[in-house]
Amino acid sequence: MSGVFVAASAIALCAYFYHYDLFVYRSKGAGQLDRVFHQLYSSLFVAGTHHSLTNALVNTLSIAFIAATVSTLLGSITAIGIFNLRPRARKAISFVNNIPILNGDIIIGISLFLLFVSLGIPQGYTTVVLAHITFCTPYVVLSVLPRLKQMNPNIYEAALDLGATPMQALRKVIVPEILPGMISGFMLAVTLSIDDFAVTVFTIGNEGLETLSYIYADARKGGLTPELRPLSTIIFVLVLVLLVIINRRAGKKKEV
Numbered sequence: 640m641s642g643v644f645v646a647a648s649a650i651a652l653c654a655y656f657y658h659y660d661l662f663v664y665r666s667k668g669a670g671q672l673d674r675v676f677h678q679l680y681s682s683l684f685v686a687g688t689h690h691s692l693t694n695a696l697v698n699t700l701s702i703a704f705i706a707a708t709v710s711t712l713l714g715s716i717t718a719i720g721i722f723n724l725r726p727r728a729r730k731a732i733s734f735v736n737n738i739p740i741l742n743g744d745i746i747i748g749i750s751l752f753l754l755f756v757s758l759g760i761p762q763g764y765t766t767v768v769l770a771h772i773t774f775c776t777p778y779v780v781l782s783v784l785p786r787l788k789q790m791n792p793n794i795y796e797a798a799l800d801l802g803a804t805p806m807q808a809l810r811k812v813i814v815p816e817i818l819p820g821m822i823s824g825f826m827l828a829v830t831l832s833i834d835d836f837a838v839t840v841f842t843i844g845n846e847g848l849e850t851l852s853y854i855y856a857d858a859r860k861g862g863l864t865p866e867l868r869p870l871s872t873i874i875f876v877l878v879l880v881l882l883v884i885i886n887r888r889a890g891k892k893k894e895v
Contacts, residue, residue: 692870695849698764699833702850706771707828713772714779715821719813721780722787736777747774748841755842762844770842771835775828782824786817
């Protein structure tokens with residue numbers, strides 16, 4: 640039911656904006672409508688002034704998926720380590736893990752900027768990825784820890800008693816139990832990375848690296864760039880399809 644509601648709402652919004660644009664462009668002349676739409680969408684895939692926009696999209700997605708993948712691995716390992724600590728040590732490490740979450744993005748950005756400068760690391764794509772891994776990992780830890788607390792603590796010991804090595808028990812027993820938390824942490828990390836602006840500003844350097852957040856900030860200052868319209872539509876449709884697929888799979892699991 641939720642998937643149908645999401646799809647219906649999205650279709651209604653698309654219909655509204657489509658008819659609004661249709662009215663605006665038809666006011667300029669019906670013969671120009673096809674040409675305008677063709678120019679807007681084709682401009683995303685041919686060389687031209689939009690080149691920085693496509694580069695920003697590629698940079699944003701590559702940074703997001705690299706940072707999310709690494710932070711998911713680090714966060715899952717960290718969560719397992721925290722879970723196996725004594726209560727007092729677990730509480731202390733959990734508090735340290737929550738510091739990046741409680742701090743503002745500007746504080747994290749300035750701190751990482753000073754760290755990279757003091758270590759002599761040239762700022763650019765690598766520092767942005769490292770920065771995104773830094774602030775995404777704590778969220779993955781928080782996503783995985785509840786799954787570990789819900790897990791039966793005896794199944795790991797049972798796997799060892801049955802002859803499995805610690806690595807085999809981790810891979811075949813622990814990982815399947817915490818996999819939903821890892822997936823949710825990965826998706827959250829991707830979202831946080833794509834949405835980030837403040838941390839990227841302080842760690843991007845002067846190499847001319849652009850991300851979508853930079854493009855959006857420039858668009859707010861100088862007006863909406865025409866190429867942003869088809870790009871926003873494509874992103875919206877992709878997210879819509881992903882939401883529908885996830886909701887349908889969740890509905891099938893509930894029926895089973």
